[in-house]
Amino acid sequence: MTRKRRRLGFVVAGMVLLGTAAALVLSAFEDNLVFFYSPSEVAARDVPPDRRVRIGGLVEEASVVRSGLTTRFRVSDTAHVVSVSYRGLLPDLFREGQGVVAEGAFDRAGLFIASEVLAKHDETYMPPEVADALRKAGRWRGDEGSQR
Amino acid sequence: MIAEIGHFALVLALLLALVQGTLPLWGAARGDGALIGLARPAANAQFLFIAVAFLALMQGYIVSDFSIANVAENSHTAKPLLYKISGVWGNHEGSMVLWVLILSLFGAAIAVFGGNLPAELRARVLAIQGLIGAGFLLFILFTSNPFVRIVPPPLEGRGLNPLLQDPGLAFHPPFLYLGYVGFSVAFSFAIAALIEGRVDPAWARWVRPWTLAAWCFLTIGVALGSWWAYYELGWGGWWFWDPVENASFMPWLSGTALLHTAIVVEKRGSLKSWTVLLAIVTFSLSMLGTFLVRSGVLSSVHAFAVDPARGVFILAFLILVVGGSLALFAVRAPALKATGLFAPISREGGLVLNNLLLTCAAATVFLGTMYPLFLDALTGEKVSVGPPYFNATFGPLMVPLIAAMAVGPMLPWKRADLAGALARLKAAFAAAVVVALITWYLAAGGPVLAILGMGLAAWVTVGALVELADRLKLLRAPLGESWSRARQLPRSAYGMALAHGGLGLVLMGIVASTAWQTERLQIMRPGETASLAGYEFTFEGTRSLAGPNFAALRGLFRVSRDGAPVAILNPETRTYPTPPMQTTEAAIRLTPTGDLYAVLGEADGTGGFATRLYHKPLIHWIWFGTLIMVIGGLVSLSDRRHRIGAPARRRLRPLAPAPAAKPAEA
Numbered sequence: 001m002t003r004k005r006r007r008l009g010f011v012v013a014g015m016v017l018l019g020t021a022a023a024l025v026l027s028a029f030e031d032n033l034v035f036f037y038s039p040s041e042v043a044a045r046d047v048p049p050d051r052r053v054r055i056g057g058l059v060e061e062a063s064v065v066r067s068g069l070t071t072r073f074r075v076s077d078t079a080h081v082v083s084v085s086y087r088g089l090l091p092d093l094f095r096e097g098q099g100v101v102a103e104g105a106f107d108r109a110g111l112f113i114a115s116e117v118l119a120k121h122d123e124t125y126m127p128p129e130v131a132d133a134l135r136k137a138g139r140w141r142g143d144e145g146s147q148r
Numbered sequence: 149m150i151a152e153i154g155h156f157a158l159v160l161a162l163l164l165a166l167v168q169g170t171l172p173l174w175g176a177a178r179g180d181g182a183l184i185g186l187a188r189p190a191a192n193a194q195f196l197f198i199a200v201a202f203l204a205l206m207q208g209y210i211v212s213d214f215s216i217a218n219v220a221e222n223s224h225t226a227k228p229l230l231y232k233i234s235g236v237w238g239n240h241e242g243s244m245v246l247w248v249l250i251l252s253l254f255g256a257a258i259a260v261f262g263g264n265l266p267a268e269l270r271a272r273v274l275a276i277q278g279l280i281g282a283g284f285l286l287f288i289l290f291t292s293n294p295f296v297r298i299v300p301p302p303l304e305g306r307g308l309n310p311l312l313q314d315p316g317l318a319f320h321p322p323f324l325y326l327g328y329v330g331f332s333v334a335f336s337f338a339i340a341a342l343i344e345g346r347v348d349p350a351w352a353r354w355v356r357p358w359t360l361a362a363w364c365f366l367t368i369g370v371a372l373g374s375w376w377a378y379y380e381l382g383w384g385g386w387w388f389w390d391p392v393e394n395a396s397f398m399p400w401l402s403g404t405a406l407l408h409t410a411i412v413v414e415k416r417g418s419l420k421s422w423t424v425l426l427a428i429v430t431f432s433l434s435m436l437g438t439f440l441v442r443s444g445v446l447s448s449v450h451a452f453a454v455d456p457a458r459g460v461f462i463l464a465f466l467i468l469v470v471g472g473s474l475a476l477f478a479v480r481a482p483a484l485k486a487t488g489l490f491a492p493i494s495r496e497g498g499l500v501l502n503n504l505l506l507t508c509a510a511a512t513v514f515l516g517t518m519y520p521l522f523l524d525a526l527t528g529e530k531v532s533v534g535p536p537y538f539n540a541t542f543g544p545l546m547v548p549l550i551a552a553m554a555v556g557p558m559l560p561w562k563r564a565d566l567a568g569a570l571a572r573l574k575a576a577f578a579a580a581v582v583v584a585l586i587t588w589y590l591a592a593g594g595p596v597l598a599i600l601g602m603g604l605a606a607w608v609t610v611g612a613l614v615e616l617a618d619r620l621k622l623l624r625a626p627l628g629e630s631w632s633r634a635r636q637l638p639r640s641a642y643g644m645a646l647a648h649g650g651l652g653l654v655l656m657g658i659v660a661s662t663a664w665q666t667e668r669l670q671i672m673r674p675g676e677t678a679s680l681a682g683y684e685f686t687f688e689g690t691r692s693l694a695g696p697n698f699a700a701l702r703g704l705f706r707v708s709r710d711g712a713p714v715a716i717l718n719p720e721t722r723t724y725p726t727p728p729m730q731t732t733e734a735a736i737r738l739t740p741t742g743d744l745y746a747v748l749g750e751a752d753g754t755g756g757f758a759t760r761l762y763h764k765p766l767i768h769w770i771w772f773g774t775l776i777m778v779i780g781g782l783v784s785l786s787d788r789r790h791r792i793g794a795p796a797r798r799r800l801r802p803l804a805p806a807p808a809a810k811p812a813e814a
Contacts, residue, residue: 006489006492009492010492010500013492013500013501013504014504017504017505017508018508018511020508021508021509021511021512021541021545024512024540024541024544024545025512025515025516025541027540028536028537028540028541029519029533029537031536031540032533032534032536032537032540033531033532033533033537034531034532034533034534035529035530035531036530036531036532037530054530054532066750066752066753068671068752069669069670069671069758087669088669088760089669089732089747089749089750089758089760090749090750092721092729092730092731092732093729093730103532103534132530
C-alpha cells in the first residue's frame with residue numbers, strides 16, 4: 001500500500017466516523033431540542049401538549065400553593081402568566097418574586113407540568129432567558145443593580 | 149497600601165510578559181543569544197510579580213479589607229478561614245488572577261526544568277507563554293481589576309455564595325485551572341514547532357510530560373466538580389451535561405487524544421501535524437471554557453454577573469489566538485513530514501482510532517454546548533440541549549472506543565495480528581461474560597444495554613491487567629523471570645494499565661448507578677419508615693443547630709437492613725444570612741454495594757417533611773476509578789525517560805508473538 005493510498009484509507013475512515021457522528025447528532029437534535037418560551041410567547045403561540053419545553057419568568061407573589069409533595073405556582077413575565085404544577089423538592093433558591101426556569105410539558109388543560117425546576121443561582125443573579133423575557137414584556141429595568 | 153502593591157505588581161508582570169513575548173522570539177529568529185537569554189529570567193520574574201499580586205489579594209481576603217471592592221462583594225468576616233482564602237478565586241476577578249498565576253507558574257517551570265531543551269526552542273516556547281500571559285493580564289487590568297477600592301468602605305462584606313462554601317469546591321477551580329492552563333504548554337510547544345518547522349520524537353518527549361501533568365490536574369478538577377454536584381447540590385445527580393461542565397469536559401476529551409497521539413510522534417515519528425493541531429485545539433477549548441464560564445452567556449452557578457465588555461474582550465482574544473494559530477498551522481503544517489509508515493491494524497492504527505473517536509466525541513459535545521448560543525445569536529430563539537442529546541450522541545461513540553481500548557495496547561507497532569491479540573485477551577472476554585451474567589442474575593434481567601455496559605467495563609479493566617500480565621509473562625515463565633521483568637518494565641506501562649483499568653471502574657459506576665438507581669419521594673413524619681432497595685429508612689425527626697456562619701435544621705434517619713442497623717444519616721437544610729440563601733446538604737453513606745443518599749426538604753406545616761431518598765449502586769466507583777486513572781497518570785509521569793533527558797530506550801515489549809502477522813492488504 002502506498003503512502004498516499006494509506007492516507008486515503010485513514011481519511012475515509014475519519015469521514016465515515018464523522019458522518020456517523022453527524023447522523024447521531026442530527027437525529028438527536030430532532031428529538032431533544034428544548035425551546036424556551038416566556039409566558040407571553042406561550043400566550044401568543046400554540047405550544048402543543050406533551051411537547052417538552054422550558055418556560056421562565058418570575059414566580060408570581062402569593063401564587064405558591066403546596067399540597068403534600070405537589071407545588072402549584074404561577075410564572076409571570078408581568079404581561080402574561082402560566083400556571084405550573086411540580087411534584088418534588090424545589091430548589092433552595094425557589095421563592096416568590098424570584099426568577100425561575102421550569103422544564104416540562106403542558107397538559108391538555110393548559111397546566112404546565114414541570115419535571116424540573118431550575119433556580120440554582122445566587123440571589124442577585126437573573127437567568128439570561130428570564131431577563132430577556134422580562135425585557136420583552138417591557139418591565140425589566142436591566143441596568144438596575146449588578147445584573148448586567 | 150498592600151492592594152496598591154498588588155496592582156502595581158500586576159502592571160510590572162504585564163510589562164515583563166510583553167518583554168518575554170517579543171524579544172526572545174526576535175532573538176531566536178536572529179540567532180541573538182542575549183535576547184534568547186532574556187526568556188528565562190523574564191518568565192521567573194513574571195511569576196514572582198503575579199505571585200505578589202495574588203498574595204496581596206489573598207491578604208485582603210484574610211484580613212477582610214472591605215475597602216477593596218472585590219473583597220467587599222465576595223467576602224464576609226464571619227466566614228471560616230478556608231472559605232476566605234478560597235473566596236479569592238470564588239469570583240470573576242480573583243479567578244482570573246489565579247489563571248495568570250498558574251500560567252506564569254508553568255512558564256517559570258519551563259524556565260527552571262527546561263534545561264535540556266535547545267535554547268531557541270525554549271525561548272520560543274516561553275515567548276508564546278508570555279504572549280498568552282500578556283493577553284490575560286491586559287484583560288485583568290482593563291476589565292476586571294480586583295484591586296479597585298471603594299469609598300467609603302462598607303463595614304461588612306456581602307459574603308460568598310454559600311453553595312461555593314464547600315471544601316470540594318474550594319479546590320475545584322485551582323485544579324481545573326492547572327489543567328486548562330497546563331495545556332498552554334503543549335500549545336506553546338506546538339506554535340514553537342510550527343515556527344521552527346520541525347517536529348521530531350525529541351519534541352514529543354518534551355511535550356508529553358507537560359500534557360500528562362495537565363491531564364492529571366484536569367481530571368482531578370472535573371472529578372471534584374462532579375463530586376461537588378453530587379453531594380452539595382442535593383439533586384442526586386453527578387453530571388448534568390450543563391454547559392459549564394461541558395466546557396471542562398471538551399478540553400479533557402481532546403487533551404486525552406493529545407496524550408495518546410504524542411506517543412506516536414515520540415515512538416514512531418508519525419501523526420506530527422495532527423498532534424500539533426490537537427495541541428492547538430485542546431488549549432483553544434480550554435480558553436473557550438474560560439470564555440463560556442466567565443462571559444456570563446450561560447446560566448449557571450458559575451456564571452457571575454458580568455459586564456459585556458469582558459465577554460467582548462475574551463471573545464476577541466479567543467479569535468486572535470485560535471485564528472492566528474490555525475493560520476500559522478495552515479501555512480507551516482505541510483513542512484512537518486511524517487517518517488514512520490504503519491498498517492491500519494497496528495498500535496498506531498489503534499491510537500488513530502482512539503483519536504478519531506475522542507475528537508468526534510468532543511465535536512458532538514461542542515455542538516450540543518454551542519448550538520443554543522449560535523441559535524440565540526442568529527435568530528434570538530432560546531433553546532436548550534439536554535442530557536438526552538448527549539446520551540444519544542456521546543454514548544454510541546464511547547462504546548467502540550472502550551471496546552478497542554483493551555485491544556490497542558496488545559498490538560505491536562507498525563503492523564499487527566488482530567486475531568492473535570484477541571486470542572490473548574481470552575481472559576478479559578471471559579471476565580466480561582461472567583460479569584454480565586452475574587449482573588443479569590443480580591438485577592433479575594434489567595436493561596440489556598446496562599448489562600452489556602457492565603460486561604464492557606469488565607472487559608477494559610481485566611484487559612488492562614491481562615496486558616500487564618502478558619508483558620510480565622506472568623504464569624508463562626518462572627516467577628523469578630516475571631519479577632525481574634516487573635522491575636524492568638517502564639513505569640509508563642504500569643501507568644497505562646492503571647489509567648485504562650480505572651476507566652473500566654468509572655464505567656461500571658456510571659452504568660450501575662444509572663440503570664439500577666432507586667428513588668423515593670414522600671412526606672415523612674417523625675417515626676415513619678420508608679423502605680427502598682431492601683433498606684428501611686426511619687425518620688426520627690429534626691433539630692436545630694448553629695454553624696459557624698449559618699443556622700441549620702438537621703434531620704435524623706436510621707437506616708437498617710433486615711432489622712440490622714446500617715447507618716445514621718443526617719441531611720441538613722442550612723440558612724445563611726449573608727448573602728441570604730438556603731442550601732441543602734444531602735447525607736450520604738458509602739456502602740460496598742452503593743450509596744445511601746437522603747435529602748431533607750421543606751416542612752409541610754403539619755409536622756411532616758418532604759424527603760427524598762436514593763440508593764445508588766456502585767456510584768462512588770466513578771470517583772474511585774477516576775482517582776486510579778490519575779494515579780496511573782502520575783506513575784507514568786514518573787517514568788525514567790521523563791525524569792532525565794536520556795535518549796529513548798528500546799521498549800522491552802516482546803515483539804515475538806506475531807510470527808504469522810499478515811502484511812496489510814495492499
